[in-house]
Amino acid sequence: MPPRTEDTLPTGRADPLAMLFHARSVAVVGASGSEESIGGRPIKYLRRYGFGGRIYPVTPRHDSIGGLRCHASVRDIPGPVDLAILAVSAARAPKILEDCAAKGIPTVIVFSAGFAELGDDGRAAQARFVERAARLGVRVCGPNSMGAINLRSGLTATFSSVLEHAHQAGPLALVSQSGMYGAYILAQATALDLGLGLFATTGNEADIELSEVLDHLVRDPETRAVLAYVEQIRDGDAFVRAAETALKEGRPIVIIKVGRSDVGARAARSHTGAIVGSHDIYEAVFRQYGLVSVDTVDEMLDIARLVGHGIFPAGKRVGIVSLSGGAAIMLADACAASGLEVPELPEDVQARLRRRVPFAGVANPIDATGQLINEPDIYEEFLGALAVREDIDAIVLFFGQMIGYVDGLGSTVVEESVKAVRDSGKPFVMVAMPGDGRAARMLREGGIPHLTDPDRAVRALAALAHHVERRETLLRRWQTAPAADIAPIPETEADTEFAAKRFLAAHGIRTARERLARSPEEAARHAGALGYPVALKVNSPDIAHKTDIGAVRLGLRDAESVESAFDEIARAVEDRAPDAEVRGVLVQEMVPPGVELILGIERDPVFGPMVLCGLGGVHAELLRDFTLRRAPVDRETADEMLRELRGYALLEGVRGGAVADIDAVVDGVVGLSRIAVGARAWIEELDINPLIALPRGGGCVAVDALIRVRDRSTRPRPSPAARRRR
C-alpha cells in the first residue's frame, strides 16, 4: 500500500470543503459487510490505504464490520464526525441528512444515484434535498458522486474500484465531473508513475460544484498543479475566482473541457448558427484567466508529468542534446511549432565541440551522434555547453531506447544529466524509454521526467513555458488595471439601427453621422446637411437583411438621387417586407474606406457578457477569425485580442495599405466591453458590423449596429447573429 503522511487539517473544522480531503473522522452510512458493495468499499479502502483517523460504519444490520463497531445512526456516534458518506438509496438520503445535521457533521458525500440524472422527478427530489441541506447548514458533495480521495492521508471516501490497485500519492490534484473518467485518469496516472494527492468527483453538483473544489485545491500547499476534467461549468464567477487564485498561488489548473461538438450549455439559446459556440467561450475564458487548456487527457498527463517534477521553465529558449540526428530535427520542429526557440550556440562554443566530434551537430540542437555510445565521456562536455548558458531556459534530451538497452551509456547519461540539473537549476526533460530499472529510478529521483514521444514532450514543455509567461503577464496586468467599477446602464429603446447607434454614441462609441428622414425631401435636406455622398437605409426593427430586399442605397451624390433612392427603398420594403414596421429611412454619411471589423457583445449564460472582435467581410464569419473575452477588458487585453486575429496584418497595412487606427479600435473594444457590463441586465446581444477602422489618426466608426434585448418582446426579431450571416 502506498506510504501515508500525517495529514494536518489546514483550517480547522471551520471549512466544510476541507473535510472532503482532510476529515479525521468519517461516518460511512449504509455500511456493508460485503467488501464489494458500495457501502463496503469505502471502509475497505480507508483501512487498506492506512487512513489514520476514525472510521464509523453506520448500519443497524451489523454490530461490527471488520472489527469496527457499527452504529445504528450517525446520532449514536460518540465522538465528533468530520465527514459522512451516504451510501444509501436516494429515498433514504433526506432522513440521513437530518441525522447528520443533528450530529453536527459539516459535510456529506452523497453516493446515491436517483436524483437529477433520472429526469424531472429526480431533479425535484434533488432540489428539495439541497434546499434542506442548506437550511440545515450541511454542505453536500453529490449526489451521484463517486467521492473524494486524499492519497496522502489515506482518506478514501469513495466506492471507486480504481482503488483495488495501489496508487501512490504525489503533488498533483484532480477534480472530475465524471467519476468514472476521473478514476480512469487516476489509473493512467499510476501507470505513468505519476502521483495524485487529492482527487474529487463532484457528481450532480447540487451544492458543492467544480469551481469551489478548484478554489480549495489550488490553495493546497502540497499540490503543484490541479487537473480538471470538465463537462459543464455552472458558476462562471466562482470559476473565474478560482482561476485567479490559482494564478496567484502559482498552481496551474490544467483543464480539459469535453462536449465541444455538443451544443451543450448553449442549446437553449435561440440563435443556432451564431458564429460563437460554447467551446469558443470556454477557450476564451481559459485563456483570459491563465488556465492551461488541453485537448486530450494524454496532453494533460504529459503536462502533469512535467509539473509533477516541478518544471516551470522561466522562458522559451530550449537547448537540445540528441543521440540521433533525426530526433534532433523532430525536437527542433516541435519547438518551432510550439512557439519555443532553439538559440544557436556562439561560434567559439561550436568550434570547441566540433573539435571533439567533427561530424556532430553543434549549433543547438546538438546531435552527439552514435559517437556518444562509443565515448560516453563527451556527454558531459556537450551537455555542459548548453547547461551553463544564460540564454537557455530548459533542456530536452533524446536517448531513445539506448538508456534502457545499453547499460554503460545509460548510467553515464543519467548521472551526468542529474548532475547538470542540480548544477544548473534548469528544468530537464528526457525523451527516452529508460526501462524500469536503475536508470528510470535515477531519473525520477533526479527530477528528470521522461516521455516517449519527442513531439509530446516538447508540447508539454511549451504549454508550461507559455503558462509561466502568461501568468506573469496576467498578474502584472491585473495589478496595474484594477477591476473596473462600472455603473449599470438603464434599459434604452434600441430596436432599430438608428436607435442602436444612438445608444452606442451616447456611451462613447463613435458612429457614422446620420439622420432619420420620413420623406424624400427630408432625406435630401439631411443629405445636404451631412454633405455628399450619402447612403440611405431603411430603419426598421423587423428587417435584418436590408441589402437583400433592396433597402440600402450607397454613394448617392446629389439631392435628386437621394429622393429617388428614398422612393425606391419605400417600394422595396412594400414589396418584400410588407409587414415590417418602418421607422423612417436613415441618411448616413459615406464613411471613407478602411479596415472593416466586427465588434459584438454576447451574453453567455455561464460567464455573463462576452465581448467579441473580429475582422469583417468573410473573416469572422467564414474563416472564424475572431476573439472573445469576458467583459470588461482593459486596453492591454483589447490589444491582445486584436493581435490574436490571424488577419491582424490587415490592420497593420498589408499590401501597401495604410496602417489602421489600431488605438482607436482598442478604445472601441474597451468601450464596448464597459457597455456590456453596464447593460448586462438587459442586452442579450449587440453587434457592430462593420466598424470601419480608418487610417491611423482617423479613429474608427460604427457604420451599422443592432441590439437584441433580453426577454422583452414577444415578437420575434432577427438576431444580430442571423445578420452576421448576411
Added chain:
Amino acid sequence: MPPRTEDTLPTGRADPLAMLFHARSVAVVGASGSEESIGGRPIKYLRRYGFGGRIYPVTPRHDSIGGLRCHASVRDIPGPVDLAILAVSAARAPKILEDCAAKGIPTVIVFSAGFAELGDDGRAAQARFVERAARLGVRVCGPNSMGAINLRSGLTATFSSVLEHAHQAGPLALVSQSGMYGAYILAQATALDLGLGLFATTGNEADIELSEVLDHLVRDPETRAVLAYVEQIRDGDAFVRAAETALKEGRPIVIIKVGRSDVGARAARSHTGAIVGSHDIYEAVFRQYGLVSVDTVDEMLDIARLVGHGIFPAGKRVGIVSLSGGAAIMLADACAASGLEVPELPEDVQARLRRRVPFAGVANPIDATGQLINEPDIYEEFLGALAVREDIDAIVLFFGQMIGYVDGLGSTVVEESVKAVRDSGKPFVMVAMPGDGRAARMLREGGIPHLTDPDRAVRALAALAHHVERRETLLRRWQTAPAADIAPIPETEADTEFAAKRFLAAHGIRTARERLARSPEEAARHAGALGYPVALKVNSPDIAHKTDIGAVRLGLRDAESVESAFDEIARAVEDRAPDAEVRGVLVQEMVPPGVELILGIERDPVFGPMVLCGLGGVHAELLRDFTLRRAPVDRETADEMLRELRGYALLEGVRGGAVADIDAVVDGVVGLSRIAVGARAWIEELDINPLIALPRGGGCVAVDALIRVRDRSTRPRPSPAARRRR
C-alpha cells in the same frame, strides 16, 4: 527469442533489393569475435534471431567465430552469397566491393561511416564508390546504413543494439532514413506489442533509396502497412510510383516527414519568403497519392496498431459503447473533430435499450453507465444493437481501467466483444487499460486493438477510414483519367506581363484583352478599340511592384485620362525605377468584379512542376489558404483543390454574392497544370495574380501574370513569389 517462419524468396535471385530482406546466405565482412563490435553484432543477432540461412564471417584475423568458419575474403566463400554486410572502414570498402562483385553478390549493405556525412571529401568518395558499384552491377544500401532486418526469417543484417532485446515479428514494415530513430520506433513498437516484420534503414542513400525500398515493401504479401520515417525524398518520380503501387496493393504507407521547420531541401531555392514551403509540397504529394501522413510517431504507431489488427473501416459511421458518460462525450467529440459520424439509432431500438436500463444513453453513443458493472449481461444486448446495424462501419468501446481491475466485468466484456467482432465482421477498437493478463491476451487474439486515450483511438480510426475512402477515390480517378500525354512546349520569351499573358493565351488560358502602347496617343487609340474603362500598367521585365511605384492606373474612362495616365506612369518609372527596361505600357480592359484567385506553377526540385491555387487578396498570402498538386491534374483533382480552400464558400457566393464560374476555374487549373508539364524544362515559376472568376457562365480571366524562366538570365529578376508579397 521470437518465433521464426520459413522465409520464401519471392522473386528468386533476380531482385537485388529483395536480398535486403530475403537473403539466404549472408557474408559479414569485417566480422569480429567481439559480440559488442559493429562487425560482431550482426553475427550475434543472426544466430540469436534464428536465421536459417548461411552465415559467412569474413575476416583474415580468425579461423572461426562462434563456431562459424571464417574466410579471409568473400572470394573464398564456397557457396553462393545473397548479401554482404560491409562492417569495415570507409577506406577499405571499395576493395571489398570489388571482391563482392567478383563473387557475384548482388547486394551489399555498407555500415561504414565516413562518406557524404563528412563533407566534400566524403561526398566525392561516396560518388566514386557508387559509380564503381554501378559499373560492377552491385546494389548498395548505405553507406552509413544501420542495415536491414527481417524479423520473420531472423535475417538481422544490422549492428543496431535495439536487437539486444527480443522483438516479435508482425505484419508491419518500417523504412527509416534515420537508423537511430528507426531503431527507437522498433523499440516503441515492441513495447506496444506491435510486430514489425521488415525494417530497413537507408543511410546515405547513395544507391538504394527510400522510394525503392518502399516499392519493395508495399508488394510484400505478409505486410499490412508500411511505416516510413522520412527526412528528405530524393527521387520524386520513384516515390510517386511507390505510392501508386501501395494504393493498388492495398497496403497503406503511413509516413512521417520530419524537418518541416527547416528550410531543408528548399534552402537552395532563390526566393525566401515564398508562400509555398517544402512541407506544403510534401503534404500535397502525400494527399495526392493517398499516403497516410502523420505529425508524430505516436500517431503513426496508433494507426499501426489498428492496421496491424487488419482494421480498414469500410466507412465513416461509428458506433460507441461506453461505461462512462464522460468518455462517451469525448469519443463523440473526437469523431466530430475527425470527420467521423455517429449515427443515431432508430427510435424502436432506443426504446428497447431504454427499457433495459432507463438511465442509460441509448441514442449512440451508448452510455451503458455503471449498471454494466452490476449487470454485465446487458452488454451483449447493448453492443448487439450496434453490431448488427448496416449503417455502422466500426465500433469503439470504452472500458477504462475496469477491464483490468474488475475481473467478472472484464471477461464478459472481452468475450462478448470478441464474439461480436467475429459475428459482425466490423472493426472494433477498445479504449481501455486491460492490464497484461488474460483480458489483454483475449483482445489481441480476438483482433481488437486497445488504446489508452479516446482521442488518439478515434484519430487513428479516422485516419484509416479516410484512407480507405481516399484510396477508392484515387483508384477510380486514375482509372477513368489515364495519365495525360502532354507535348513539350518550347521555350518562349515571357519576361514581361504582356509576354507572359500572350504565352498563357496561346496555351488556352483566357487573359484580359490588352494591347501594348509606346505613346500616349497609341494608348488612347488602343483604349478606344478595347472600349472604356481601361487600365494602364507599365510593361517591364524589371518592375515587380508596379503599384508601389505608381506605375498602374485603373478605371480610366476617356482618351484624355488615358493619355495623362500614360505620362504619369512614364514619369513614375523614370523617378522610381530609372534603371528598369521598359517595353511600353499595357492598355487593358477593366475586367468586371468577381472572385479573385491566384493560380501558379512552382517547380519543385524533387517532385517537378506543382500547380497552386488559392483565393486572392489576403487569403493565399496572409492566411495561407491555398492548395497544391503535382502537375498534371485532371478536372476532378482541380475541383478537389478548390473545395479544400477554407474560403471556398466565396466561390459559392457567400453573403449574397453571385456564384462564381467554378467550372471555368477548374478548367483554368487543369490548363495551367498542362502548361506546367509541357514547359517543365524551362518554367521555374509562373504566377497568375489575380485570376478573376466571373459569375457563373462568365468564365475566368487572368488579369496579371508573371513567368520566371529557369537559369536563363544572369540578371536578377523579381520572382513571382516576391510579387505575391506585394
